[in-house]
Each structure stands twice: as C-alpha cells, then as structure tokens.
Amino acid sequence: MCTDDTRAGFPVRTTAYYRGLADAGNPRDPVGIQILPSAEESCGPGEFDPLLEDASSPVPGLIHVYRNRVLLMPTGECFVHCRHCNRRWKRRVECVTPEHWSAWFEYLADHPEATEVLITGGDPLTLTDGRLEALLSGVRGVMGEGVIRIGTRAPAVEPDRITMSLVRMLTSFHPLYLHTQFNCPEECTAQSAEALERLADAGVNLGNQMVLLRGVNDSPDRIVQVNEWLVRHRCRPYYVFVTEPVRGTSHLWVPLERAKELSRELRSRLSGIAMPLVVQDQPSGGGKVPVELL
Secondary structure (H helix, E strand, O other): OEEEEOOOOOOEEEEHHHHOOOOOOOOOOHHHHHHOOOHHHHOOOOEOOOOOOHHHOOEOOEEOOOOOEEEEOOOOOOOOOOOOOOOOOHHHHOOOOHHHHHHHHHHHHHOOOOOEEEEOOOOHHHOOHHHHHHHHHHHHHHHOOOEEEEEOOHHHHOHHHOOHHHHHHHHHHOOEEEEEOOOOHHHOOHHHHHHHHHHHHOOOEEEEEEEEOOOOOOOHHHHHHHHHHHHHOOOEEEEEEEOOOEOOOHHHOOOHHHHHHHHHHHHHHOOHHHOOEEEEEEHHHOEEEEHHHO
C-alpha cells in the first residue's frame, strides 16, 4: 500500500513497510532523509537532466546512449519517491503507456547491436506480473539470448512484492539480472533478506547499486555493514554512485574528494566479492568512471 503527498514540488510517496523503518522523531534518520522533503529542495544548484538522457531518447520511454545497451522505462511509478532520484523531473512530465511498447520492439529489432536491455523507470515491479511478463516476452522475442536487466528498489522498500509467482515468472527469461538499491543498514531487514534469497534461489543474478548520500551512508562503517549483509544474502555489491547533480538534491550531495576517500577506505576493509566500484556517471555516454580516475 503506497501513500502520496504533494509537498515541496516532488510528491512524497512511500510504502507502509518502508515508512515503518524510519525513526519519525529523528530529523537525521537515514530512511527519513530518503523519503521526506526538505526546504532545501526548492533552491540550490543542479540540472533537470544531468546525464543528458533526453538527447538520446529516439522513442518515448527508450534511451539509447551506449551502442550495445538500451534502457526502457515502462512506467513512471515507484513504490517510493526517493528524494535523490535522478529522474525526479523527467518522470513527472513524460507519460509512457503500453502503446509505446510496439515502437520499442521495432527499435530493438532495427538495432541488433543492442544485446542488453535495462528495464527501469520508475520501478518496473510496480507493474502487475501480467504486464511485466508481456513486456519481458516482447523484449526476449526480439533479443533472443540477449541479457535483460531489471532495476528495482522493491527488495529494499516493498519486499513482499517479491512473491513466488513473480520469481517463477522471471525465471522464464534468463539470462536475467536484477539490480536493486540498498543504501543504509536500516534497510537490511529480515524481510528484505528473504526477498533477496527467494530471487537468488531461482537463479536470478543480483546486484546492488548504492547511491552515496550525505547523512545516509557517507561513512565507511555504514557502507561496509550494508555490503557484508548483501553478500551474505547473495546480492553482489556492484556500484556506489556519487550522487548525480539533479536540481533539488544538493543537500544530499557528497563531494567527489570524500567519495575518493571512501573508496580507498573500503578497499582496505572489504573482500573483493564485497567491494563495489565507487563511480561517477558521466553525461552523454561517458560511462561509470571510477572516482580514482577523476
């Protein structure tokens, strides 16, 4: 069950489960920082589209920046409106419907060099199992044995969405990867562990893409705690992203120099299997560049 509010421009949206993880009486609570609006969102630096995705969108809801990878956004809906969302403005103005899907499939058929498709949004697991299966079937029908990736926060913010019926359906579309986003130890619950293990037991490859956020996880102790928990539940730490300079999020930004310090400290404390790449995403296809190279 999701709830909405319309304060501070970007609507507040969360789930009863995720709201329950927050300490409502603590203004510095790391879960609350991710879901509650701040007065600072109405001012400060930043861009509406810092990665310049709109310039690489030949079809509504489809982004093709890298030659062999295409990104699809079948919905603008999310379980939670993360205050750091890099598409917080785009999702408010662009309405993608299933009628666009046929155009996506035609585009993929015309671009056989695209051997990997990332389905994100919004959160694709807000779709019903039936709608998601229809989308995956269409993509698989065009791509053959290409890799499908799903980007979702469901395991962290609505773990009950990871049902056995969903998992059984997903296993029909291997090779399939699911990347989620756990940002802080408060999200590492027994319910989320069960969701990850349910997916892993079915052979779904799991990765975590953490976003570096001031007051949430900008310390090595907290990142280590999350990543060691993830590995125990068979989800590989993949990236830690330097926060993208989206307008309305500057109060959450962690300086690049601090990200470099964190990366060095993590390398001395984490095993290779638990060590993510700490990266900054570059606009116009510049890639996810390790912070040590910047």
